[in-house]
């Protein structure tokens with residue numbers, strides 16, 4: 001399996017001098033093609049911090065991030081933008097679509113930023129809108145959609161340019177269980193179809209059995225839990 005993303009000794013502290021907060025102490029991790037991970041941990045444990053580093057939005061205090069064998073240079077803003085536009089797709093708690101653009105325009109912009117040809121963008125848009133059951137929403141604006149529909153658009157937007165890495169920070173926190181589960185299942189299906197690395201932060205332990213790997217952060221340390229029948233139990237006993 002191809003290695004897509006590697007963290008080597010990644011640490012992150014906030015603040016300065018005596019009031020340094022060591023949020024991540026040392027993270028060593030590898031992510032392979034097509035692998036779907038869920039990231040859990042108490043509130044304030046550093047999940048968003050880690051996801052922001054993986055997404056090249058935040059520089060680590062120490063350590064290295066490699067994306068498809070290339071060292072990410074966090075001091076070079078233009079190469080960071082390029083990596084984000086070509087290799088990464090993001091999904092947030094609230095879809096964060098551009099309110100003055102239609103759904104189609106919100107999606108097309110991502111393809112243009114990644115340098116895709118217009119014809120390719122159109123085909124990709126048609127395919128994703130169809131699979132995510134959003135055709136009827138194509139010419140609408142984000143405010144005309146429900147929360148679940150907006151998150152489905154956010155999935156399409158994150159995947160449109162076929163990124164090798166898709167990161168989602170509590171994508172279902174604003175949705176009810178059934179809508180949220182459907183959103184995560186679609187996200188998993190699309191990421192697997194594209195063989196993308198997927199990392200999803202969630203508070204909902206019922207989601208854990210859907211993923212290949214369970215990563216958990218506590219006290220600045222990241223550990224991997226085994227994906228076991230116990231997790232399946234959580235899934236079935238707390239509908």
Ligand SMILES: Nc1ncnc2c1ncn2[C@@H]1O[C@H](COP(=O)(O)OP(=O)(O)O)[C@@H](O)[C@H]1O
Nearest residue numbers: 014015023041042043044045046047048049050
């Ligand atoms: N920009 C920042 N400046 C200072 N402290 C921050 C900043 N971002 C996050 N923190 C602190 O780092 C810790 C981890 O935050 P975060 O990564 O958002 O955790 P989580 O997503 O797990 O809730 C928290 O104590 C938070 O207050």
Ligand SMILES: [Mg+2]
Nearest residue numbers: 047048049169
């Ligand atoms: Mg967070």
